[in-house]
Amino acid sequence: AQTGTGKTAGFSLPIIQKLLPKASSSTSPARHPVRASILTPTRELADQVADNVRSYSRHTPLRSAVVFGGVDMAPQTAALRSGVEIVIATPGRLLDHIQQKTLNLSQTEIFVMDEADRMLDMGFIPDVRRIVYQTPHKRNRQTLFFSATFNEEVMRLARSWTLAPEHVSVTP
Numbered sequence: 001a002q003t004g005t006g007k008t009a010g011f012s013l014p015i016i017q018k019l020l021p022k023a024s025s026s027t028s029p030a031r032h033p034v035r036a037s038i039l040t041p042t043r044e045l046a047d048q049v050a051d052n053v054r055s056y057s058r059h060t061p062l063r064s065a066v067v068f069g070g071v072d073m074a075p076q077t078a079a080l081r082s083g084v085e086i087v088i089a090t091p092g093r094l095l096d097h098i099q100q101k102t103l104n105l106s107q108t109e110i111f112v113m114d115e116a117d118r119m120l121d122m123g124f125i126p127d128v129r130r131i132v133y134q135t136p137h138k139r140n141r142q143t144l145f146f147s148a149t150f151n152e153e154v155m156r157l158a159r160s161w162t163l164a165p166e167h168v169s170v171t172p
Helices: 007-022 043-056 073-081 091-099 116-121 125-132 152-161
Strands: 036-039 064-067 086-089 110-114 142-146
Touching: 007 036, 007 043, 007 086, 007 110, 007 142, 036 091, 036 125, 043 064, 043 086, 064 073, 064 091, 073 091, 086 091, 091 125, 110 116, 116 125, 116 152, 142 152
Parallel strands: 036 086, 036 110, 064 086, 110 142
Antiparallel strands: none
8 A cells, every 4th residue: 555545553553452452551571572563664664653653552551662773772672671562663673672682572463564565675574584583473473564566576475474365455
């Protein structure tokens, strides 16, 4: 779907709805494992998606954090260590946090690739592949690809990382 069609709301609101039954008001980070991961190709988009997720979930106990490169990791690390259910990230910085063990994706139920075509164009697919292997098997997670264009390479990835993928096309 093209820009302006409501893609962010289209995946964020169902994620929040699905995670709400498991939401915890506990202050313990252990009660807030990462259950949804949203990957974006740029920090600007990550920030925009994070703003939307925070806005949509503001009256819930769900916690979210955004992580991207080009800034100090310390505040991001502190946010992740406090426990978050939804993480919005760029691939490189997400891998940094995985490697430093400040982030664990083993309980991820929903994995979203926003602007999948741009991630391909920008050469992020090897990083995304490494991230996907940190999440539960495709039988145990929902995987969503959002893209302005859906070329054969994106479709190939969708087939390899999902079970019975569905293709939905939306116009503004």
